[in-house]
Amino acid sequence: MRLFDTSRGAVVPFDVAETVTMYTCGITPYDATHVGHAATYLTYDVLQRRLRDRGHQTRCVRNITDVDDDLLRKARELGVHYLDLAAAETARFDADMEALNVIESFSEPRATSAIADIRGFIGMVLDQGHAYVAGGAVYFDVSSFANFGQVSHLDRDTMLALAAERGGNPGDPNKRDPLDFVLWQPSAPDEPAWDSLWGPGRPGWHIECSALALRELGTTIDLHGGGADLIFPHHECEAAQSEAATGERFVRHWMHQAMVMMDGEKMSKSLGNLVFVSDLRTQWDPRAIRLGVLANHYRTPWEWTDATMPEAATRLEGWMAATTDGAPDSAVAVAAVRDALDNDLDTPTAVAAVDAAAADGAGVASAAALLGVFLTGEPVR
Ligand code: 5CA
Ligand code: ZN
Numbered sequence: 120m121r122l123f124d125t126s127r128g129a130v131v132p133f134d135v136a137e138t139v140t141m142y143t144c145g146i147t148p149y150d151a152t153h154v155g156h157a158a159t160y161l162t163y164d165v166l167q168r169r170l171r172d173r174g175h176q177t178r179c180v181r182n183i184t185d186v187d188d189d190l191l192r193k194a195r196e197l198g199v200h201y202l203d204l205a206a207a208e209t210a211r212f213d214a215d216m217e218a219l220n221v222i223e224s225f226s227e228p229r230a231t232s233a234i235a236d237i238r239g240f241i242g243m244v245l246d247q248g249h250a251y252v253a254g255g256a257v258y259f260d261v262s263s264f265a266n267f268g269q270v271s272h273l274d275r276d277t278m279l280a281l282a283a284e285r286g287g288n289p290g291d292p293n294k295r296d297p298l299d300f301v302l303w304q305p306s307a308p309d310e311p312a313w314d315s316l317w318g319p320g321r322p323g324w325h326i327e328c329s330a331l332a333l334r335e336l337g338t339t340i341d342l343h344g345g346g347a348d349l350i351f352p353h354h355e356c357e358a359a360q361s362e363a364a365t366g367e368r369f370v371r372h373w374m375h376q377a378m379v380m381m382d383g384e385k386m387s388k389s390l391g392n393l394v395f396v397s398d399l400r401t402q403w404d405p406r407a408i409r410l411g412v413l414a415n416h417y418r419t420p421w422e423w424t425d426a427t428m429p430e431a432a433t434r435l436e437g438w439m440a441a442t443t444d445g446a447p448d449s450a451v452a453v454a455a456v457r458d459a460l461d462n463d464l465d466t467p468t469a470v471a472a473v474d475a476a477a478a479d480g481a482g483v484a485s486a487a488a489l490l491g492v493f494l495t496g497e498p499v500r
Contacts, residue, residue: 120173120461122166123418125350125373126270130463133342133372138176140336141167144328144345144353145181145227148208149193152215153393154412154423155379155386159346161409161491162376162417162464164221166342168491169460178225180335182328183209185229186321188286189388191310201311202231215396218405220491220498226335230327233334234313237322240330240364241302241315249363250302253293255318257303261296264359270373271351281351286324300356302326325356329364332357338367347375348385377420379412386423394423406492407431413466413490434474435492441477442484442494449481456489466490 122133143163146156160181167177184190185205194201209229241257244250249263261267273281278298282289289297301323306312312319332340343354354373361369378385381392399408411431415421442448455472459465473486484494493499 120169121463122372122374123463125375126272126370128272131372135170135175135341137174138178139170139342140340141177141179141342141344142328142332142336142340143179143181143343144349145183146208146212147184147187147190148205148212149190150208150388151395151397152212153386153388153395154399154408155346155393156212157215157219157396157408158379158412158415158417159344159376160216160221161219161412163344163374164491165413165460165466166374166464167222168489169457169464172457172489177222178336179222180226180228180331181224182331183227183229184324184327185209185231186311187230187324195309205229211397215400217500218400219396219409220405220493220500222491222500228331228335230322230331233327233330234322236330236334237303237326238313238315240326240333240360241317243364244302244360247363247366249360251295252317255305255320256293256301257317258294258299259302259356259360259363261298261300261359264363266362267298267355267359270355270358273351273355278351278355285348285352287352300325300352302360325353326360328353329357329361329369332369333361333365338365338369340370342372342374343370344374344376347377350375376417380420380422383422399428403428403432404435407435409490409492410434410470414470416467417464434470438473438477438483438487438492439494441480442482442487446480446482448485449476449479449483450485452476452481452483452486453489456486460489 120133121130123130167179170177191201194204250257250259279289303315303317303320304323305320358369384390384392386393411427452473456469459469473483477483487494
């Protein structure tokens with residue numbers, strides 16, 4: 120199997136042992152799940168299905184960011200406890216993932232479950248001389264880590280611009296370098312705070328994923344995923360602090376889902392150009408939602424339009440119509456889907472192969488199942 124690796128910038132062999140360890144960045148539960156989130160989790164779902172088909176076991180951890188600036192702001196606006204908001208939105212997310220038949224995570228740990236792990240992890244980074252304490256906060260010292268840039272390969276100006284845009288607060292006067300990032304920070308008066316050696320506070324964003332990956336999967340993981348919007352700063356910072364803490368390689372393979380767009384911009388909660396999975400589910404078969412996403416390649420940004428769902432529903436009908444009692448199940452389509460998925464998870468080619476077999480009147484239940492679309496019998500999760 121070959122997959123594009125963000126860090127190496129090329130499609131490379133994905134060589135793994137029998138058990139494959141994966142970590143994908145999960146949701147910040149302050150609003151409902153949109154199609155962009157769903158695309159990310161469907162991509163790692165299809166990857167896991169093919170790995171299992173190839174005889175591997177997969178362990179995919181997906182965190183829940185249940186303490187964070189956006190979540191705290193929304194809870195404040197609504198006048199509810201942030202953990203109540205997080206629990207309600209996590210339950211909606213779980214229902215969406217179940218409807219889309221996304222394989223259950225190996226574990227789904229919440230950031231607030233990891234405060235002790237995070238404090239210990241920050242201690243490791245400090246002990247190794249890669250962090251400093253200033254103003255009740257702990258910062259990662261980017262100048263101490265020669266490999267900063269190993270994931271994103273961005274130049275310093277681009278890093279600074281992205282850090283400013285994505286909550287990195289480069290103007291913080293306590294920082295020695297504007298690219299330094301926070302591992303622990305003092306909480307505002309109405310925010311949750313936990314005791315620590317550096318004063319009461321809460322974790323920085325990146326640290327939860329490093330601490331949880333280490334706790335749940337160990338020092339080095341086979342594959343780390345998430346949307347391409349996380350390459351910098353989130354994944355770059357994760358890699359730096361994890362390798363600074365353990366002295367070992369953090370991730371063997373970085374795989375990123377390109378952005379799903381709407382009206383020419385990244386689909387996002389903050390811009391409001393979004394389509395919620397829970398709304399789509401009231402109108403469409405969830406298998407068609409899955410097909411609407413998988414008709415696009417994970418590495419190319421694509422636009423969600425009004426035509427996406429009708430096209431996907433027509434496709435699903437065609438597959439179902441071909442898969443009637445007595446129609447032979449197409450072995451050609453199964454082989455073509457496997458080949459396409461092994462070639463950098465080329466789901467559009469896989470979907471087209473199933474279309475072709477169905478158009479010839481062959482049954483496509485086995486081929487569709489490789490994509491997580493169950494035309495007959497009970498769905499497998
Ligand atoms: N909790 C953090 C990660 S630790 C976070 O980014 N949460 S999120 O709710 O904003 O996004 C959840 C996942 O969906 C992330 O992997 C993110 O990269 C991905 N994502 C967000 N928007 C899109 C989009 N428009 N297209 C594809 N993936 C997206
Ligand atoms: Zn993350």
